[in-house]
Every structure is written in structure tokens, then in C-alpha cells.
Amino acid sequence: MKINAYTALSTIDLVNAKAEAKKASSKGVTAAEPVSIDSTGKAAQIMQKYDLHNISYSEVTSMAMELQKAGAIPGGNLLDYLPPPEGQFKMQNGTLVSDNHGKGDFIKALDDHLTYVEKNQASDFSTLFQVRRMVNFYHNLDSLGSGRHA
Amino acid sequence: MMFKKTVVFGSLLLLSGFSNADNSGRNVQEKIIVDMGAPSAKLQAKQMRELPRPTAEVHPMAPAPALTYLQVAYVGSSNIGWEGVSGFQTSTAADHGGTQLRIVTEELGYGSIPVATWNGGVVSSAKNYQTDTICVNWAGTGYDIPCLAGQTVVGFRKYWNFDGYQSGSFTYQNTSTNSPGNTMNDSMLVK
Numbered sequence: 650m651k652i653n654a655y656t657a658l659s660t661i662d663l664v665n666a667k668a669e670a671k672k673a674s675s676k677g678v679t680a681a682e683p684v685s686i687d688s689t690g691k692a693a694q695i696m697q698k699y700d701l702h703n704i705s706y707s708e709v710t711s712m713a714m715e716l717q718k719a720g721a722i723p724g725g726n727l728l729d730y731l732p733p734p735e736g737q738f739k740m741q742n743g744t745l746v747s748d749n750h751g752k753g754d755f756i757k758a759l760d761d762h763l764t765y766v767e768k769n770q771a772s773d774f775s776t777l778f779q780v781r782r783m784v785n786f787y788h789n790l791d792s793l794g795s796g797r798h799a
Numbered sequence: 800m801m802f803k804k805t806v807v808f809g810s811l812l813l814l815s816g817f818s819n820a821d822n823s824g825r826n827v828q829e830k831i832i833v834d835m836g837a838p839s840a841k842l843q844a845k846q847m848r849e850l851p852r853p854t855a856e857v858h859p860m861a862p863a864p865a866l867t868y869l870q871v872a873y874v875g876s877s878n879i880g881w882e883g884v885s886g887f888q889t890s891t892a893a894d895h896g897g898t899q900l901r902i903v904t905e906e907l908g909y910g911s912i913p914v915a916t917w918n919g920g921v922v923s924s925a926k927n928y929q930t931d932t933i934c935v936n937w938a939g940t941g942y943d944i945p946c947l948a949g950q951t952v953v954g955f956r957k958y959w960n961f962d963g964y965q966s967g968s969f970t971y972q973n974t975s976t977n978s979p980g981n982t983m984n985d986s987m988l989v990k
Contacts, residue, residue, distance in 0.1 A: 710880050710881075713880070714880060717877075726877075726898070726899055727877045727880065727897075727899065728875045728876070728877065728880075728881075728899045728901045729899075731875075731880060731881065733872070733873040733875065733881040733883075733903055734881075734883070735931075735944055735945065736943070736944070737936060737941055737942070737943060738933075738941055738942040738943070738944055739941040739942070740868075740941070740942075742885070742886070743886045743887075744870060744872075744885045745868070745872065745905055745942065745944075746883070747883075761947065761948075762931075762945050764948070765932070765945055765946060765947065765948060766945070769932070769946075770932075775928050775929060776928075776929045776930050776931070779928065779929045779958075780929070
């Protein structure tokens, strides 16, 4: 899986990056992306609270909004990284409504989605791009939260 | 005595020759079957072309089902996230805003003349930036969005991009690919 540099920094990298940014600042040099460094740290903090392998959709929404406020959503484009409910649906009063109750493995659902699109919609480049970008993002977030149980 | 080849069938060469006269004076042909080994690849290919396929292997595809459902399903914005809207709503409940404004439509059946408008003007199909599939779930009790491997696609979820707007009026319609050629539509006022 391709790792997005924006959110792929480990905690150690983050400390080093902050030190480099401070050193650069003291020399009168503007650090490349100090905001992304800070936001990555905030994202790592936020991700300590969430387990993407056991999470409800409402929790995914809350998490994405927190990440948005922390400036950790690339470009601030929340809807590129927060899908509407997916999974099981039922027809209720003439409307398709989500039938997902409780928690599930969000990462696996995203992986399954990408696998399906790659196999069956490979010529739909726009959809493929959108889904692949989202999957990469959440894998990176998952790696940030991987120290949660340590 | 005549010696003539009559037919080649499979790996056998059937010869009919050695015409002899029987007791009544009629000519009688002795048939000799000679094993010629496996048929050539060229011959096999020709036979495969000429012989009809076993009917048990023919699976004619059913025509794409007509549209039976079309709805605006979600409206999303940077400030609110995604708001699910029911089939009875004509406007959003939330006050949307922010840099992004997206709309999701869902349709069951196959349509081939999609038309979307925003504030009265027909929008480019490029506004439909993502399409997910809808399938009947394995239990047959509901739907999976997106489909899982091996399922049959029965509908589509389409994502529309109206970034830069804070509000507006959206309509979407589509017409069944096959009979009865019905058109379904829905609209949503985004506040």
C-alpha cells in the first residue's frame, strides 16, 4: 500500500521533524510544511481513541470531523475522506436506508470496496482514484493509531 | 477393382474399395477401417467451428432491468458531513456550507439517459465523479452498497460534485435502458 507522506510520519519521525522545523526557524528559514507536521501529531493523538477495525459509522464521522478541525484532512476536503454509509441497506418506507448496526471493520470494508472497483470498474478512473485515495488515507490513519494498544 | 476414399471421420479413415462381384453378379464393396491416429489440429478446429455448441452451455443474458427506484439519498458538505435524506424530503434539514458540497443519488435498475441539473441548468456528466454499485445481498433480504465480489449489479450510487456552492436546487432523472423506457426523477433543495 502506498503511504501518503502527509500522515505516514511515525511518532519518532514527528519529534525529529519538529526539531528540524525549530532549527530551521531559528535560522530564519521557513519550514516546508509546519502545519502538516503539527496536524500529523494531532491526527496521531486523535487516532489513539479510535480502532478502525472495530468502529461504527457514527464514530467514523466523529473521528473525521475531529481530524478536520485538527487540520489533518488533506486540503480540508472532508468529503473526499468521509464516505456516506456503506454496507448493508434495506428498503424502508420507500427509501433505501442503512442497515448497519453496531461496529465493524472499516478498513476491511474499504479494502473490499477497492478490490471490487479494481476488478470490476477498472476503466472508471475517477471512481478508482476516489476510492484508492480514501483507502490509502485510512490505512495511514490506522498506522498512526497502531500504538493504541501498546 | 476400384479403390476410393469415401469419408474421413475422427481418427478413422473409412475406405470403401475392392469392388468384387458376388454370386449374383452384383458389385459388393468391402469396407476397411484403418486407424489413422489422432486428427490434425486443423481438422479439429474445423470440426469445432462446424459443430453446434452443446445447448447446456448457452446462458442467454437477461435484459437489464428497468428503473424501479431513483432517489437523492445524501447531501454532504464540509461543515455538516453527510445528511441522509428520505424519499419524502424536498429540502435538506441541515444548513449546509463550507468549501465542499456533494450529493449522492441512488437508483435501482439500469438507466441510460441520466440528466442532472443544478439551479436549473443541466450539468456536465463530469460532475458525477464517483459511481458505486448496488447489489442484492446474499440473503436476498436487502442490498449491499458497494457490491461484493460475485454479486449481480442491480443499481448504482452516484456522487455529484457541487463544490463552491453553499446551497442550491438539484434535480436528477434517468430513463430505463429497456422496456418500458420509463423515466424517474427526484429533486432536492439544499439549504
